[in-house]
Amino acid sequence: MPSLTRRQLLHTATAIAAGMVLPGCGWTLGEVRPALSKGNKDELSLFTWESYIDPLLTETFHTQTGINVTADIYDSNETMLATFQSGKGAIYSVIYPSDYKVAEMIDKKLLKPLDHSRINGMENLMPEFQNSVYDPANRHSVPISWGTTGFIYNTAALNPGPEDWEDLWRLQAQLNRKMTLLADVREVMGATLKSLGHSYNATDPTEIRQAYQKLVQLKPAVTTFTTDAWRDRLLAGDLILSMAYSADAVRLIQENPDAKLRYVIPASGTSLWSDTMVIPVTAPNPDAAYEWINFMMQPSVAVGVTSRLFFATPNQAAFDQLPAPLRNNGSLFPPESVIQACERIIPLDPKVMELYDQYWTKLTSG
Amino acid sequence: MVSPASPLPSTTEPKAPPQWLQPLLMLAPAGVWLALLLVLPTLLIFQLSLVPGIRPGQVVNPSGLDNYWRIVQPDYFPVLTRSLFFSIGTTIACLVLGFPIAYWIALKVPKRWQNLVLLAFVLPLWTSSLLRTYAWITILRPTGVLNSILGKVGMPPLDLLNREPAVLIGMTYSLLPYMVLILYAALEKLDRRLLEAAADLGANPAQTFWRVTVPQSLTGIAAGSLLVFITSMGDFVNPEILGGASSMTVARLIYNQFLGATQNWGFGSALSMVLILVVSIAIALLLKYGDRSAAGGV
Structure with missing residues (x-):
């Protein structure tokens, strides 16, 4: 009876496939194992x-x-x-x-x-x-x-320029759609927390919510969140200011000495x-x-x-x-006094990280 | 086994596999492929989606639908809406732009030039899609190519980059060749005698188009739209690079869950399952309503 046999076969196959996967509880996700073959000495x-x-x-x-x-x-x-x-x-x-x-x-x-x-x-x-x-x-x-995290800006377009995180909000009208922030939830939230006088690594839900609300005010002026795609546009004048890592900013300034760019380490402190x-x-x-x-x-x-x-x-x-x-x-x-005000980003508890991520999703989808 | 009457000892009558096994044997290579690369991974994702907040290095122990409850929170609704907006917008744009092109290639271009024109049209696909997306930054940025041209002809500049239009332009550009290829395949088979008959019977060009050409190419329209819709639902490159501060889509959110700071693979898997569900519904609807002729014909 072919059809019955076929059905049996299908049943067995499905059972095997499901058996391999579904009740296979207890395996470790992303377990790191060494490679089977030893590497070449050279x-x-x-x-x-x-x-x-x-x-x-x-x-x-x-x-x-x-x-x-x-x-x-x-x-x-x-x-x-x-x-x-x-x-x-x-x-x-x-x-x-x-x-x-x-x-x-x-x-x-x-x-x-x-x-x-x-x-x-x-x-x-x-x-x-x-x-x-x-x-x-x-x-x-x-x-x-x-290095540090700070901002790089065009001194020809913004004079006097920002010296601290708070100035981004103060200069919001001038920077409207001519500013980028890093595509990094910890850096952007951390900077905002710092501007509110909190720690870059705040774990208090109230403080995190305050930072989110403050970022919502700044967001209409933010062109986009990007870690890399600001260099050309800053040089071309499409952007006035970008939040950046010191190494990237200094390199751009050194390679384009005529571009009137300046890197600022925010006065109230930043991440080290x-x-x-x-x-x-x-x-x-x-x-x-x-x-x-x-x-x-x-x-x-x-x-x-x-x-x-x-x-x-x-x-x-x-x-x-x-x-x-x-x-x-x-x-x-930077001089020792500047470094003193800075903090290192430290790993956060997954629950707190979840909260950061939820606000970040809200911020970038609102 | 061996036929005794056979003059040659080697001519064994190969025993044909049972009737029911034949289609299985023919489908086996594709079946193994699908099982290993589609069914198994999907089942794995489904399993992960049942573990609340699982991160790499933790033990997989499915325990409930928490991840799915999180998706229906109002926070994530705008993300899904934006994804649908981009996908539907891209599909419509590809259809509106792609149909005339495919029509022209299939019906107006001389036969011997058709392949060359098609080749020219898919040529951009030979370069990296990332590269093509970055090219759009150069074109669309405030002091970019587009605005210098607009300035030369005395028109006001457009601020398109890092807004919705840029994402739609980028996605449409990436997916247009696929739409054109599929529509071309459908229009090429168009029965031209029906077009002549329509003209002879007094239909004007618009009537001919809507009542003869479009119904005959419905299969291609459905297949092309489906392909563009599905592909654009999963695209995270264009929203990420051309989109602005508000360009979170489902595909980007999934990316963030797996490769972002939270590393919540459980929630990411649940989001993936929802994406798979949306795409499956699109396919099911098209199979049921949009693609009758294809289902009947093939």
């Missing part, structure tokens, strides 16, 4: 930010060690972690997470503790980077650069960030990873990173070798 795979890609670095490293470097890039810490956890991460031996993501990755046991005896020049790090809140005693990470190098537990080639970290720690290499890519170095030995104009650049290396 290959090093990096997972990093686009701004850190520099052919000269990888070529010099290859000449010194014979190791070939390949790099994949990500555009946010969240994308990096999601990519890493969804299984693609097992090919990387060095990753460049930012401070708060380091804390989260340590918490999730994704990082190898570093063997400091294999790293040269840890003592060259500036004292404030010897011991960080996100990773005490740098047990899992080595800071490679740091560091990018770091870490070795994930799944690293296929930890030896090459240590080689890379040691290479990046060389003062001459760190000088190159700062003068070509305009990232502030946490390396005192490298700082001392920098040309004077860079060393005295207040946007790259």
Whole structure:
């Protein structure tokens, strides 16, 4: 009886398919497993930010060690972690997470503790980077650069310019549809919280709601929320002001000296960030990873990173070798008093994060 | 098994698989493909959608519909409405712009040039869609190409970028070639004798168009609209890059849940299921009402 047989077959197939998936409770989402094959000794795979890609670095490293470097890039810490956890991460031996993501990755046991005896020049790090809140005693990470979040604006179009977050609201009429904010819920909400006198990392629902309500007032003037797509338009005059990371802003200013652009670290304080190098537990080639970290720690290499890519170095030995104009650049290396007012973004409880996200969705859909 | 009368020992009569198995064997490659890449992932997403607030690294333990209740909160209603607005708008724009083009290629262009014209039309698809979207920034921004042209002919500048029109322009541009290709395939089969007959019987061009051409190409119109609608529901590149401060769509919201700060894969999965549901309803409606001729003909 063919039809009966077919039906039986269908039933069995459906049961197998459903059995494989539905009652399969208890599996772990995004569990990180090491790659099955060990990595090639002469290959090093990096997972990093686009701004850190520099052919000269990888070529010099290859000449010194014979190791070939390949790099994949990500555009946010969240994308990096999601990519890493969804299984693609097992090919990387060095990753460049930012401070708060380091804390989260340590918490999730994704990082190898570093063997400091294999790293040269840890003592060259500036004292404030010897011991960080996100990773005490740098047990899992080595800071490679740091900076602030602020705004870059056109001094020809806005004079006097803004000096603090609050000024964005004050100058709203002039900035109308000529301003962009970062596409980052923590940075934008944090800046608004700061302008209200709260912490960048506020967890109190009332404070978070106040910040949302204040942002709603500013929103009609905001062209869009973007982390990258402001450079050309700022140069062309379509935008007057963009919220930006210091490294991106300083680079644009250095490359376009005639554009009358200025970077401002808001007076009441902002977020202070560091990018770091870490070795994930799944690293296929930890030896090459240590080689890379040691290479990046060389003062001459760190000088190159700062003068070509305009990232502030946490390396005192490298700082001392920098040309004077860079060393005295207040946007790259702000005075201690400015840093004092800043905060690092710290990971928040998922429930609080949910609240931030809900307000962010409301803000960007209203 | 082996026929004893056969002169050649190798000519075994291959035992034909049972009748019911034959279609299964033919469908097996596509079936395995669909099961592995469509059914299984969808079931996984469905399972994740039943876990409230699950994040990577946590144990999957389905426990209820909380994620779905969250979607029906008023906060998310504007997001769904905006997605539908963009998708329906793009579908209409593609249809209005695509029909004359497809009609021209199918009926007016000499046969030997048709393939070349079609090729020219789909040529933009050979470049990265991201690149094409960024090109629209250069065109639409306040001091961009469009406004310099408008300024030259003495017209006031348009502020389109980072507003709804820019998203609609970008999406329409991305999806127009698909609409044209499908409409072309439908119009190419148009029975021209019916057009002549209509003219002979005294129908004016408008009447011929609405009562002869359109009914005959209804299949293509339905299929093209469906494809454009579905694809634009899932598009997050155009709203993200060309949209402004208020350009949250379902696709972007899903992206944010998986790759954003909250990492709430459970809520993201529930949103994905809703998106799949909306698309399925669109397909079902078209199969039932819009695509009768196709269902009957094929």
